[in-house]
Amino acid sequence: MPEMTYREALRSTLVEEMDRDPRVLLLGEDIGVYQGTFRITEGLLERYGPRRVIDTPISELGFIGAAIGMAMLGLRPVVEVMTWNFSLPAADQILQNAAKVRYFSGGQVSVPLVIRGPNGAGVQLSAQHSQSLESFYGHFPGLRVVAPATPADARGLLRTALRAEDPVIFLEHAALYGMRGPVPEADYTVPFGQAAVVRPGRDVTVVAYSRMLHLALAAADELAQEGVECEVVDLRCLRPLDMDTVAESVRRTHRAVVVQEQWPLFGAAAEVATGIYERCFDDLDAPVERVTGEDVPAPYARNLEKLAFPDESRIAQAVRRVLQ
Template identity: 55%
Template sequence: MRPRCRTLPSCIPTFTHKSTNTADSFSTEETDRSCPFIGSALRMPELTYRQALNEALVEEMERDDSVFLIGEEVGEYDGAYKVSKGLLDRFGDQRVVDTPISELGFAGLSVGAAMVGLRPIVEFMTFNFSVLALDQVLHSAAKMLYMSGGQFNIPMVFRGPTGAALQLAAQHSQALESWYAHAPGIKVVAPATPADAKGLLKSAIRDDDPVVVMEGELLYNLRGEVPEGEHLVPLGLADLKREGDHVSIITHGKMVHLALQAAGRLERDGVEAEVLDLRSLRPLDVDAVLASVRKTNRAIYLEEGWPYAGIGAQIVSTIQEEAFDYLDAPVLRVTQADVPMPYAKNLEQIAKPNVQRVVDACRRVLYRD
């Protein structure tokens, strides 16, 4: 049986993704959507990252009446990045709730809703603003199951964009994954592709614990194949994006694409780099990390956040404790510089991880620098 082409609401735009240089920049160009058949060849349909998230929201809200979306401008404005486009018309203002500019207020309201059996999806316009709600995320959502002796699950999602975009400066360019992954009681995922964005968000909505979904701010226009139908990606399961034998580049989120670019450049020098996308930062797929390191005997961790107490520090510690005898070189990290993000474009590019820094780190662990 031929699968039918995916049909989307006409209000949802389509985009194409172009990588323009060796840094992690993304440009977009509006384009027409095509059928997923080219001649007789059969392939999965393509969606943008934002469309995949939108589709996950639609499917889960249709599946479960207890699911609702809440946040600033998620309704009338369709969300800051148009992820919730069309949802207000489809589900009404009781399930797509516009709020005042009060992250602490609507996060706390949502924790209470989760305590009485609803499944809130809280959208932060950016995770930089989520720190205003950290009291409710850390002290209420993360701890309620434990402090109530198992009486109250908190089945809710906190989602929104994270990381640097283009010259948004120090207060709007932070990658805060490690802040949330540090706390027991919270699950944290960082999808890098449209397929993972849809599958992880659907799994997060169905999970009975609070889940933080960190969406790369420059990924919303990225296109990729997404399976039709019921597509779930389990939390806590990494994905091998590229196989290799010489060095493991372990990473997550937007940096996956930087890692793949670096692996392509290394291949020209005869180096086969493996790219492991964690996808889930807590719970962590330790088995996948160790399997890759035991295979290549060398590893680097690439992340967009700061180096001090970052996700990479945890990964390096895990490798040192569990796979030290397999290492032929120290594990290195490539991160943002340990400074607030500059506004000036040239300084921003210096502060952010880039392909050349990843290539140089791989050469160092291979003793080729």
């Protein structure tokens, strides 16, 4: 299997799908001439021309709304948001139009739209540029919400998203773009709503997604030296949420830690923990632990930022607590 970066996995999948399907077109700020803030769209303007690779003004409400209209008329637009924080001016379009128009039209229209870009914190971007919006978007029926953690899943989930009939919130992570990994070639897809057991273990289930998956795996390595075997589950997709895979694992390990980068209240970890209690309360030998970001706006200073978000040692400590 060839190796490539998360960035290359995204870019090559866009290219393959644009070659295959003329309905796919790209919109976003500085995706064309500038070639993309994170260079996911490098060379694509030259390859496909300005009708298919549209440099937009800084006008998220406008161009995300327009992309929804394009999708309703049968195109398959892919919007790049420079970061997911910039999707908030367009939240009305995404939540009130894209997520619901199929329903309130009685099934007369589809919105095959992908909105993709980096989500989350960790690179000293301070309060307005470090948010994780998965539970915000995950709250709304009608949307699909995915958060790949590896180059292979970035490829497989993006291809699924590009061929889907629904609006997809595609959450990448800036800290992962340069990450290398094996990536299956050709028509590789990962279906929505399928979590993956990425490291088997008998003692405790650690549930994570996106960048947090790699911290969970590092914590699992550390704990293995103490003789603790973590089973690490990558959710990959927040909506639909694959609680079956999580519950199956917890029934084997009887203990669970759920990790998220975002704030604790009403977060994805609360949802997963509740799902564990609902499905396997009697299998649990300890209360479910959550490891989350601190309940503060993201600070700029490096030392404060490190305190504000989960790291390997906090995950390892949570694992030790559920094992006590």
